[in-house]
Amino acid sequence: MAQQLAIIVLVDVGSALESRTLTGNTYLFDNMKLQGSVNQGTGELVTAVNGAYWSDGSQAGEQVLNWLPYSLGSIPPTVPRGYHTTRARQADQEALAELAALANRPSANGDTDAALARIQKSVGTRVRTTARTRALSGQKVLDVTGQVVSDHGQGAHSYPAPVITDIFGEAVDEKIIYPAEYGSPDLVTDGWYWSATVDTSRPGTYVYKMRIQLHELIQRAGDWTWEPVNLTCESKLRITSQPRRNGFTGAGVGYLPIAPATFA
Structure with a gap:
């Protein structure tokens, strides 16, 4: 075998x-x-x-x-197959929740601009795919901890x-x-x-x-x-080509030390 x-x-x-x-x-x-x-x-x-x-x-x-x-x-390969998609969806949901809270909160223009910049940073960027990278479609850039990366020029992505x-x-x-x-x-x-x-x-x-x-x-x-x-x-x-040592008996190649079958 x-x-x-x-x-x-x-x-x-x-x-x-x-x-x-x-x-x-x-x-x-x-x-x-x-x-x-x-x-x-x-x-x-x-x-x-x-x-x-x-x-x-x-x-x-x-x-x-x-x-x-x-x-x-x-990111370790042992995470679930849809991990990247799940993290991207979570980032989008968190950004939508923050936008809804921002719309219902009166604030000065400066505060609004800062909040929008923070939301844009947290949502990250969805990577555009080509014919050669279709398998990576729909993914956002994550770091090794699974967080969305906003500054792609830093080289800290996974x-x-x-x-x-x-x-x-x-x-x-x-x-x-x-x-x-x-x-x-x-x-x-x-x-x-x-x-x-x-x-x-x-x-x-x-x-x-x-x-x-x-x-x-x-x-x-x-x-x-x-x-x-x-x-x-x-x-x-x-x-x-030479046979190796038997891992069960510690000896050369031969039969395993199995007791002969007994029949009634």
Whole structure:
């Protein structure tokens, strides 16, 4: 049976956009540290992929890789899927309530102007979307605490999660891995994730590259919009053919210590 191996791609989006590179701004983790993966938490991760074998030593099946991209210093991906929409609606409702209270309260023009400026600041700005950023439609700019951001030039806003748009390179060209994007009911991955089966019958170290799309908040013709920025980073897989130590018995590959069945 294939084993599911997860690779977390954590991107410091703010620094990556500033330097226009993922080098030094990407941190990779996987769940194979105890099986030989090295350089965890760096951009030089080498993921250990061990062959799956039957008791007679024959190959049992491929391993499966799953890539999950996240943004460093943004709103956690574990919040409900409609969180941004909910916060935008709350900001609008609060602004309407303040406007209603202001309309029913007699005040001087100076006080009214100050109150309107405060309401405008609290309601924030809805980001205009384009054909390339349609998935971010209807969202307002939030900070990492979920509050609406009014001053977009300060760079204190939360960035959208990175999006892997392609996986290519030596490992794909040599037919070591077969990557593809799949649909999923998992709300954390927004319904899509990249996965690949691995041919474990060919030991060696192979490089693969990921094309990752980030989004930068810029102003065009008076409107704020998320502009896609495509960058590339790479990682490695080290495929081994020798069976690993049995995690249940602590010994070599063999049968599990299960008592023989008794029959009446």
